[in-house]
Amino acid sequence: MHSSICLGVLLATVPFACGDAGGRATASDSAGPTAGSVGTGTSESGSDSDSDTVTAGSDGQSAGSSTTGVPTTSDGTGTATATTGDVTTTTTTTGVSATTSDTSTSGSTTGPNCDDMGGGGDALSVIWIANSGEGTVSKIDTKTGQELGRYRTRADAGGSPSRTSVNRHGDVAVANRTGGVTMVIARKERCIDKNNDGVIQTSTGGADLLAWGEDECVGWHTALAHGDNRPVAWTSGTLNPQTCEWENLDVWTGWSDVAPGTAVVALLDGDDGTIIQQVPIPDLPQPWSGWYGFYGAAVDQESNVWLSQLQGNNPQPAWLVRVNRDDFTYDHWEVPGEGGYGMTVTAEGYVWLCGRSTRRFDPLTATWADAPLLNGGVHTGGCMGDGEGILYRGSYAQIHGIDTQTMQVVKTLDVGQPGDDHIWGVAVDFDGKVWGVPRNGTRAYKIDPGTGATELVFQGLVSAYTYSDMTGFALFNVTPG
Template identity: 40%
Template sequence: MLLRRRTRTLLLGLPCLLLFPACGDDSATDDDGSGTAGTAETGTADGSEEESSDTNMSGDGDGDPGDGDGDPGDGDGDTGDGDGDTGDGDGDTGDGDGDTGDGDGDTGDGDGDGDGDGDGDGDGDGDLCNMGNQGFDFSYLWVANTNEGSVSKVNTETLAEEGRYRTGTNNGSHSPSRTTVSFDGRFALVGNRNSGSVTLVAANEMDCVDSNNDNMITTSLGPNDLLDWGADECVLWSVDLPDVGAGIQSGPRGMTFDPGDFNENTCKYENPKIWVGWHGQAANEVHMARLNPADGTIEEVVDIGDWNMGWSNYPPYGAAYDGLGNVWFTALRGEVFRLNTDDLTVDRWAMPANAQAYGMTVDAEGNAWFGGCSGPVTKFDAQDESFTAIPGTQACHRGVAADGLGNVWVAMNSPCGLAQIDRETEEVIKIHTAADFNNQCSTPVGVSIDVEGFVWMVDQQGWAWKMDPETYDKEIVMIAGNHYTYSDMTGGGLNAVVNPQ
């Protein structure tokens, strides 16, 4: 029998955390038409758990048959699809948190200068905050279980799935896909493509909300402990987005956290935001919205017209924050956009026709990287506004991640594998093939970097690989379900640009 309740000596409600300073503000506001209040889903604990098939649609470029993205049965060159081709088949030591001996500038760090600032010069003028690099509080991989309507929380150190949470009502038809994680790793946002909503989950019990005031937190404790919608007190809120177009193709995809403003007195980021993109009801218009993580209030909506390049019936497909106050996002196989989060202006560039942008990220230098499906891996230099196709990359590329060692990692279908690229020389270091993964390689989708710098590659067919980026040692983690999951699943991408090594 699973014990789902844990007694605590102190309960901290989410809105009153330092991270989210707007205590007591649970109302949504309209701001002269530019801001729209979202509708919070409450859900009902009806006790039912209906098995539902995935609502994926053929030809949508979303991991489904017929869209040319490397899935079985679509005639795109995958093993087993009948087309005759070969292929794939489709603890934070040193985190700057104020601990003695961790090298973060605290007294007792052993830097030899006696001033306690950790900078080694003896004058006591060192950066006590280490440029805001307070690191992660927790390290988890958040994997969307697309056909179940849930998201899994996997401990990146122990490899254990510590919780599984519904992202909507119990019918399982929400089709979650993109996940993005806050700067400190404490919160994960999940986008539901089919129901047009986004859901926030707390990683740690101390951030959960005792909604029934019983002085305990009721929450999932493992992969087989999926609670009814509305029963898990670590699922903090869910918001229906406004003006979502028809069909699964219009639902939210590109999303990212903005860490907020750095407070030098507390050495913490405050007033964070979330950015989410979806397709509107108008044929050639999409929306990028800024949400308050405290309660999901939609504070601002940026409308983007002339959305007519590439597969224009899809919304912003991928998104990433660059550490410089900008959110980057793409149109599926179309343009690349940069949104200034201060003045809400948008720059846009047409990508080369062969780029076929699918997944994306931004590196520590502020440059954007795109995985083409099917096409090359492409780099966009933000300084000279030029595109460079990386030689030796030609596949259906999916998720993209940049690490702190100068690598860019890209999931590959047809052939199945993982591309490793030197982002300075713009050359391939290694193509990690299916054989490198003991032929346990079907349809890799998401790629992310964890707190320790390990590379994670999530396979749509029910597992994830953890790999050392230097020794290439690997471990596999089985995660039940179908995982069409993308984006910054660990928060490592956000940390890499805010605190570059």
């Protein structure tokens, strides 16, 4: 099935007409949420066992729970382990060749005559992981494993943040599942001295959590009074070759709690969080007795947003939806079999749904392909491409690498430790290393996909629940700078 409907409803700025190229509106009329406002929302609930419900770190695990001991990982060729604070690093060597080199970067990331990574620089050597049970997001250095900052995502601790998305500057937008999107600025020199005291007051680590409104690297918060605010994805923006600055960086999000079978997709202004446009989608199928809307989001090279609907096929197929950036119309395709939890768009332009199955959609031919089922199908969340023809996805205590053309499993990375739940979040960093984040857990793992060795174990997360583009690597591979 394929439909195209223009249903833009604007709350905060002048509405675009259908077919408008989407320049930024500048009217003063403001009927929507303002930057810095705080919403309340209701806690997420659901009767299905596959729901991603988290209430103050519940879901079978108390907030902040962990197991003791951080064993090292070895591929049998010899290891050297060092532990500093909450970070354990493991260097694996074979003869005289070490496997911890961080010199490779997949995908082109350099703008014309501009500095490295189009202005993002070291800010893109960061992974942002949501502490769902604590109501915060952690900023972790992907090279050292050091936590560089921890930030509140709402005035209360009840936002249940989950999906994160990273833009060209390394800034993060995090969606609170019980309502509201918060943006945190990655580079201190770009933060705003809100009290004009000449000093940027901001978190310096996991133990340095500032009160709401005090951290001057929290760029904006858009209150959304919706208890089903999951998907989030930055647009690519445009590079100004004179200034080497990325412009028109905006954020897609959405909610699905208005009524069963309905959803709303919204585009937020990346500078201040105001709503540029809303796109109602009134006719989503209701595949389960309980209502579940959009669970994942990712952009393509045109900054259109693709959204996945949870599971499905009982009694109706789930939908894969694309909302078009240029005119705010939307298109949809039925998903054969189940839908999926997480999703991504890879460098080839393929759209992937990752749930119990791994499904690839080709927008050019509108055709689907499936990877072989692993262990009869796995219950997991996120996935991301490496820019070199492999899609990584979680599978219980492992991460599998799937060839994006043949759909065959070509790599198996052992990740989890005793006490971990399924590997739910999967990401690739700008050194080509793969990250795995267990569901509702306290740890994050960095793995060398070439050797399978675990190079780093970060300890200190609080009921982490995420599956999205936590590093910005997926965005750069779809539209290199």
